[in-house]
Amino acid sequence: MTGVEIAGVGLHPFGRFDGVSVTDMGVTAVKAALAEAAIPRGGFQAAFCGTAYAGVAAGHKVLGALALTGMPIVNVEAGCASGGAALQLAMGAIQAGQYESVLVFGMEKMPKGIIRSTFFEPWREQAGLAVTPAYFALRAQRLMRESGITKNQLADVVVKNRKHGVHNPDAMFRKEVTAQEVLDSRLVCDPLHLFMLCSPNEGAAAVVLRRAPADGTARVTLASAVLRSHLPGSVLGEATPLSGIDDSSIPPPTTLAANAAFEEAGVGPDDLDIVECQDTDAARELLAWEELGLCASGDQARVLADGDATFGGRRPVNVSGGLLSKGEPLGASALGQVVELVRQLRGEAGVRQVAGARVGLAHTVGRGANACVTIIKA
Amino acid sequence: MHTPVHEGLFTLDPPALLGALCGECGHHSFPRLAHCPYCGCENVDPVTLSDHGTLWGWTEVTTAPPGYEGVVPFGFGVVELPEGLRIVTRLTSPTATYEYGLAMRLQIVDLGDGVVTWEFTPETGRGV
Numbered sequence A: 001m002t003g004v005e006i007a008g009v010g011l012h013p014f015g016r017f018d019g020v021s022v023t024d025m026g027v028t029a030v031k032a033a034l035a036e037a038a039i040p041r042g043g044f045q046a047a048f049c050g051t052a053y054a055g056v057a058a059g060h061k062v063l064g065a066l067a068l069t070g071m072p073i074v075n076v077e078a079g080c081a082s083g084g085a086a087l088q089l090a091m092g093a094i095q096a097g098q099y100e101s102v103l104v105f106g107m108e109k110m111p112k113g114i115i116r117s118t119f120f121e122p123w124r125e126q127a128g129l130a131v132t133p134a135y136f137a138l139r140a141q142r143l144m145r146e147s148g149i150t151k152n153q154l155a156d157v158v159v160k161n162r163k164h165g166v167h168n169p170d171a172m173f174r175k176e177v178t179a180q181e182v183l184d185s186r187l188v189c190d191p192l193h194l195f196m197l198c199s200p201n202e203g204a205a206a207v208v209l210r211r212a213p214a215d216g217t218a219r220v221t222l223a224s225a226v227l228r229s230h231l232p233g234s235v236l237g238e239a240t241p242l243s244g245i246d247d248s249s250i251p252p253p254t255t256l257a258a259n260a261a262f263e264e265a266g267v268g269p270d271d272l273d274i275v276e277c278q279d280t281d282a283a284r285e286l287l288a289w290e291e292l293g294l295c296a297s298g299d300q301a302r303v304l305a306d307g308d309a310t311f312g313g314r315r316p317v318n319v320s321g322g323l324l325s326k327g328e329p330l331g332a333s334a335l336g337q338v339v340e341l342v343r344q345l346r347g348e349a350g351v352r353q354v355a356g357a358r359v360g361l362a363h364t365v366g367r368g369a370n371a372c373v374t375i376i377k378a
Numbered sequence B: 001m002h003t004p005v006h007e008g009l010f011t012l013d014p015p016a017l018l019g020a021l022c023g024e025c026g027h028h029s030f031p032r033l034a035h036c037p038y039c040g041c042e043n044v045d046p047v048t049l050s051d052h053g054t055l056w057g058w059t060e061v062t063t064a065p066p067g068y069e070g071v072v073p074f075g076f077g078v079v080e081l082p083e084g085l086r087i088v089t090r091l092t093s094p095t096a097t098y099e100y101g102l103a104m105r106l107q108i109v110d111l112g113d114g115v116v117t118w119e120f121t122p123e124t125g126r127g128v
């Protein structure tokens, strides 16, 4: 199989940027990634752009601003996994021999507060059945019941990620919080308090992929990028249906994607040095741990207490600060994780560098349902 | 005059959710669709679902979400019907005393201007 090199990455910081358009942010990230990859004009043969809210031809606007059009530009929507979906398409095209180099980017400019989604029919909004954080809350409550997680431990996840975020200049929140501050923040939907939920915000990320040189000189390679959708049945799954059945034997989309990604990359959970995973809310990160096979169901409390997932621990999770620190610009979030992992695997992550990181995993899951798992190797 | 928030989801008198039973895979489903959401077949029979069940999950929505003009706070959760079907539903607020397995019963609730939808309420709290 053709190897795929990650030749360059670029980012527009995640946060709130009044007066900066979503196109402007995309331009910043794309220029940075192309410069890193040292790609000449016309040096990539296709572009895939992930976005959920930027509207028609969002990717065309970015590349048009740089006079880089002419090649196929495909805009991809897959909810929170939009960037991962774009990455999967680009990787597959290179592996198939269709292209030599492909630009992948994603960007978003989200309104504040609860995200209004065209996913929901108007009647469902009118009836009060389209409340995204309430779904998160129910999922958190079930995790607490089934895995013995406490509200204090949900707060500990926030403490961990916000502590990590202090060292990420591209994050929106760079101030540590205490567990007490998390528990004292406004109750949004019990058991979730405001600080346990990530903020939809703005940002962009870009990645340049190219066929890996045959001499094995690629510094960082994309070992797998796998997108999966849900199977029917899970009432609280990201597909947000109106009903479901006993789902205990139905694999969630994250597990479907992870299993395929591990197989394609030829590694398992124990081989990972660093993980970036979906922490839309504090409970979602803990659920992702078991869905990805990082720990057994019910083992999250021990992993948290032992500091295994904290910087300096055995396998740190969300060293970038996660979405809880960075905020979540949907189309950019999956590629933002990839940017973090690439910098880590190159040894360029500065004070938050995970020593000796060689294999990393990135995970996003959201509306659709869509789940994407990406594995990157140095 | 009561107008259902959406046609085909429930009846008003008696209050009942309109579901389906698949003749192939045997799963109940809600809402009623042309194809079974579990196996995709068209061999689905319309059924009236049980008007009672047990509480499987609950929370309270304290801020009006986008597109919603009814009262807040309101309860939101999942009730498991005897058929094994888990229904996403509004719940009578407040939910502070709710617990797993609480017996719940279906009723109709006014969202304002005569537009109605379904909700579940604790059996003991009926008629409040």
Ligand SMILES: [Zn+2]
Binding pocket: B022, B023, B024, B025, B026, B027, B036, B037, B038, B039, B040, B041
């Ligand atoms: Zn069926």
